[in-house]
Amino acid sequence: MRAVLAAFPGAQRALFRRYHIGGCSSCGFSPDETLAGVCARNGHLDTAEVLAHIQSSHEQDAKVLISPRELADLMKNDPAVKLVDVRSREEFEAVNLPGSVLLSQAVMQQIMGSGSNTAPIVVIDHAGKNGLDAAAYFMGHGLQNVRCLRGGLDAWAQEVDPQMRRYQLG
Numbered sequence: 001m002r003a004v005l006a007a008f009p010g011a012q013r014a015l016f017r018r019y020h021i022g023g024c025s026s027c028g029f030s031p032d033e034t035l036a037g038v039c040a041r042n043g044h045l046d047t048a049e050v051l052a053h054i055q056s057s058h059e060q061d062a063k064v065l066i067s068p069r070e071l072a073d074l075m076k077n078d079p080a081v082k083l084v085d086v087r088s089r090e091e092f093e094a095v096n097l098p099g100s101v102l103l104s105q106a107v108m109q110q111i112m113g114s115g116s117n118t119a120p121i122v123v124i125d126h127a128g129k130n131g132l133d134a135a136a137y138f139m140g141h142g143l144q145n146v147r148c149l150r151g152g153l154d155a156w157a158q159e160v161d162p163q164m165r166r167y168q169l170g
Contacts, residue, residue: 001038002031004054010132014057019045064135065150068159071122075099081120082111086134087153091126095165097156100124103134112141120145126169128152 004011016023021042029038039045066074074081083100084107085092092102101107111121121138123146125131131148138146149156157164 001029001033001035004035004051005031008054008058009129010057010061010136011054013133013136014054015050017057018053019050061132064132064139064146064148065128066122066147067150068156071147071149071156072160074120074122078120081122083122083124084111084134085124085153086131087124087126091167094167095153097124097153111138111143117142118145119143121147123148124156125149125152127154 001011008014012022015021015038016027019042021027021038022029027042035051036047039047039050075083083097084103085096085100086103089102092100096102121143123131123135123138125134125148128149128151131152135146135148151158153164154166157166
């Protein structure tokens with residue numbers, strides 16, 4: 001599973017969505033297990049079919065990503081775009097994109113209760129690993145114009161704003 005997750009970062013989300021695998025302790029898997037082993041342990045699923053689903057989900061994830069340069073252009077052309085940061089409060093307070101908001105219960109309620117499911121939202125994380133989960137959550141609740149910053153704030157600092165402070169998580 002380690003290799004599958006490295007090749008397809010959204011594999012766990014894809015497995016849970018279709019097969020209810022990997023979302024909790026009763027259906028979890030170990031990084032040392034093989035995909036074939038996980039499939040066998042979960043009702044003898046067809047490994048090729050499961051892998052095809054993971055690959056298809058990966059392709060769908062790629063369509064949600066927006067590059068840092070594309071986001072910079074979007075921010076210039078559409079000031080209504082909502083930048084939602086899903087990092088910790090400490091990370092957000094240390095460095096953030098101007099105009100972004102830290103995801104909180106109040107922000108979530110405001111987004112879900114806005115009455116618009118087409119307003120542009122871009123999810124921001126640190127390095128592009130957790131943002132897709134939040135984007136998938138929003139899309140799963142009917143929001144249609146959700147993107148995720150490819151590479152996260154780290155990529156933004158590399159590609160758009162080299163003066164932005166960067167950090168590494170332990």
